[in-house]
Structures are given as structure tokens and as C-alpha cells.
């Protein structure tokens with residue numbers, strides 16, 4: 001047990017900082033359920049797929065290419081079905097949406113897990129800063145495209161981060177979504193993670209009146225390859241990881257908890273950390289900002305090439 005885990009203990013849910021994905025799903029029978037998990041080829045996504053399948057679920061596991069997912073899980077099996085979904089390429093995301101629709105599956109959960117962080121220099125896709133485009137717009141296209149596939153009681157689970165607090169002062173800098181008027185690696189990542197949080201809140205509003213839910217979460221700090229652009233900061237994390245950071249098994253716990261735990265069947269529009277309800281920044285709770293982001297995202301997606 002890490003020092004932090006011992007210090008923080010458990011929260012009202014009965015789980016906490018040190019809980020693992022296996023622990024929060026212990027005793028659950030997910031047979032007959034289907035989940036889609038993005039970014040399944042590494043880190044928290046890989047562990048999330050493993051544990052959902054361990055509990056009996058069928059998982060549509062997405063990665064940049066089918067081959068990459070097969071590299072992580074082997075050839076298609078009943079439990080884990082590899083799908084290509086390159087989030088920075090709308091044609092790939094739309095092809096993934098079409099494939100899932102053709103399969104005719106009802107999704108009990110969509111876990112928007114894939115992400116990139118703190119790119120040292122400005123990179124863009126289709127004219128937009130790459131973290132915003134990959135982490136938010138890619139998932140926006142995917143989830144809005146799959147809403148008809150979301151089962152009664154289906155859950156959308158969006159990976160945000162405590163780093164949403166590092167977003168620009170105005171929250172989402174709608175006048176600089178290209179990054180061309182100024183770029184900070186950390187602020188751009190923070191903006192993309194704030195966008196993930198606001199997307200879950202705005203989606204939850206749209207799902208009101210149905211039995212489907214949308215929530216966002218911070219998984220904790222886990223030294224995965226997400227930190228590969230962080231240079232000396234990553235080395236610092238390597239040193240403290242054994243005593244101060246979460247393991248991957250602990251890092252995947254909150255998303256598995258939010259995606260599957262029976263106690264959350266009617267909980268929507270919330271933000272979680274350490275397998276418990278958490279409080280986001282004021283921007284993260286701003287419904288007007290969430291609505292504006294939704295509208296801007298719709299306009300961005302409508303203007304993208306259709307193939």
C-alpha cells in the first residue's frame with residue numbers, strides 16, 4: 001500500500017484511492033453486457049478492458065488500428081473485439097461508429113479513455129490543437145454517433161483529469177482552438193480535459209428523462225506512457241511512483257466503478273475521483289460553458305470533411 005493510499009483511506013462509496021479495478025467490480029456478473037473502451041492498447045484502457053472481460057463482459061476495444069489492438073489482446077475472441085478508431089481522424093471515428101452500428105449491439109457502457117498529454121510543441125489536426133481534437137472532438141464524434149446504440153441504462157464514462165484545473169483562465173479559449181494565437185502544453189491539455197468534463201455534463205443534460213447516464217472522472221496520477229512528453233517531470237514521477245502514485249490497477253478503478261457499479265445506475269452529470277463523487281473547478285460545473293462547448297463542437301464536426 002502506498003503512503004497516499006494509507007493516508008487517504010476509503011470514501012462514502014466504500015472504495016478509495018487504493019482500490020483496484022478488480023476490487024470495485026468484485027462479485028459483479030457482467031455476462032451479457034457489452035462495453036466499448038477507447039485507447040485500449042495501453043495504460044488504464046488496457047486494464048479496464050481486462051477487468052471488464054474478467055467479469056464476463058464483451059468489450060469492443062478500440063485503438064488507432066485493429067492491428068494495434070490485436071497486438072495488445074490477440075485475435076478477436078468472444079470477449080474482446082478489436083476495432084480501429086483513430087480519434088484524430090474523423091473518417092476513422094465515423095468508420096468505427098458505422099462498424100458498431102452494423103454489429104447491431106446495444107452498448108451498456110462507452111468508456112472514453114484514450115488521451116494524449118502535454119505535447120511539447122503545437123500540433124494540429126484539421127486546424128485544431130491536437131489534444132483538444134483527439135481527447136474531445138474525437139470522442140464527441142464517437143459518442144454522439146453511437147447514442148442510438150446506447151442501451152437502456154447505458155452509461156457514458158469520460159476520462160477527464162484533475163488537470164482540468166490547468167485550463168486557460170476563461171476555461172475553454174474558443175478564440176484559440178487552433179493554438180495559433182499562443183500555445184502552452186499544460187494549458188492545452190487542461191483545456192482538453194475540461195472539455196471532456198463539460199462534454200459529460202452536457203450529455204447528461206441531454207440524457208435526462210431517459211435511464212442512460214453520463215459522468216466524468218479523474219483516475220488519479222499513474223505513471224503511464226501518457227507522461228512520455230514530460231521530460232524531467234516524468235523522471236521525478238518514476239522516483240516517487242512506488243510510494244506516492246497509483247498503480248495502473250488502482251488507476252483503472254474509478255472508470256470501472258463508474259461504468260459498472262450498481263449503486264450508480266441513476267447517477268448522471270457528476271465528476272468522480274478515487275471511486276467517489278468529487279468537486280470539479282467552477283468552470284467544470286458551469287452549465288453555460290458546457291452548452292457553448294457542445295454547440296461549438298457540433299459546428300466543428302459539421303464543417304469537417306465527411307470522408
Ligand SMILES: NC(=O)c1ccc[n+]([C@@H]2O[C@H](COP(=O)([O-])OP(=O)(O)OC[C@H]3O[C@@H](n4cnc5c(N)ncnc54)[C@H](OP(=O)(O)O)[C@@H]3O)[C@@H](O)[C@H]2O)c1
Pocket residue numbers: 038039040041042043044045063064068085086087088112113114115116117134159160161162218219220221222223224225226227
Ligand atoms: N495516467 C494519469 O496519471 C492520468 C491522470 C489523469 C487523467 N488521465 C487520463 O486517463 C486516460 C488514459 O491515460 P493513460 O494514462 O492510460 O495513457 P496511455 O498509457 O498513454 O494510454 C493512452 C491510450 O490512448 C490511445 N490514444 C492516444 N491517442 C489516440 C488517438 N489519436 N486515437 C486513438 N487512440 C489514441 C493510446 O494509443 P497509442 O498507444 O496508439 O498511442 C493508448 O491506448 C487519458 O484520457 C488521460 O488523459 C490519466
